[in-house]
Amino acid sequence: MDQVFEIFAIRYGHLDRRSPANFIGGDEHDQDMPLAYYVWLIRRPGKTWLLDTGFDAPMGLKRGRNIVRPVETGLRELGVDPASIDDIIISHMHFDHAGNRDLFPNARYHVQDREMAYCTGRCMCHGYLNHSFDVDDVTGMVRKLYDGRLRFHDGDSEIEPGLTVHRLGGHTQGLQVVRVKTARGWVVLASDAAHFYANFQQGRPFPAVESATDMLAGFDRMRELATSDSHIIPGHDPLVLEQYPLAMPTIAGTVRLDIGR
DSSP states (O other): OOOOOOOEEEEEEEOOBGGGSSSSTTTTTTOOOOEEEEEEEETTTTTEEOEEEEEOOHHHHHOOOEESSSHHHHHHHTOOOOGOOOOOOSOOTTTTTSOOOOOOOOOOEEEEEEHHHHHSSSSGGHHHHHBBOOOOHHHHHHHHEEEEEOOESSSSSETTTEEEEEEEESSSOOOEEEEEEETTTEEEETTTSSHHHHHHHHOOSSSOOOHHHHHHHHHHHHHHHHHSSSGGEEOTTTTTTHHHHOOOOTTTTTSSSSSSO
């Protein structure tokens, strides 16, 4: 029987940006359309999972992104000690999803076979593809492999009843989304399968893409996995914070995704 989970989106970073930068072919409206950076906490009684690990302040400075609240602070505000997290799902290995590599000393990491092959293979000879990866994050994940802290998945995989991963590709070869059973239905945490609601709702891919064909097919696949379009959570859209209730009245920037709008 499927478990029922709570889901929290924790915003930790911000980047000012104009809308033409967020769509292949640009955007004729040319308006403010900033990126929000999130990690996602998934939990049920007795178990806590984390989707993605974000980046830290030095990486934000290096990449020109602003930390609005460190990942560890956002977790502790929810009563979660980073050292207590046993399992982390990595959607893909870009710097803003696979950083903070020393923050979770006891965690086992879940990645797709194709993603590790991609970020350590010949595709990384091309600057267009490798610029969003950080070499220390990648080598750190290889060290976790040899430490026995890495679990590989190939395509669709059940993590536990009510929690599954699905490789879509598109943004990177091994990008995976997470499907979560909640009280309001099946929620799909898209990560960078869709940066914004507008990407999948309007069928306009984000420009950072390994395969536009796979990204477009991924929009359809997410609709198959989710209870409805409103159950698909994009990976960088500030509108998520407006669409869902605060996890706690005293905590800004953390919302509950398992509760209806």
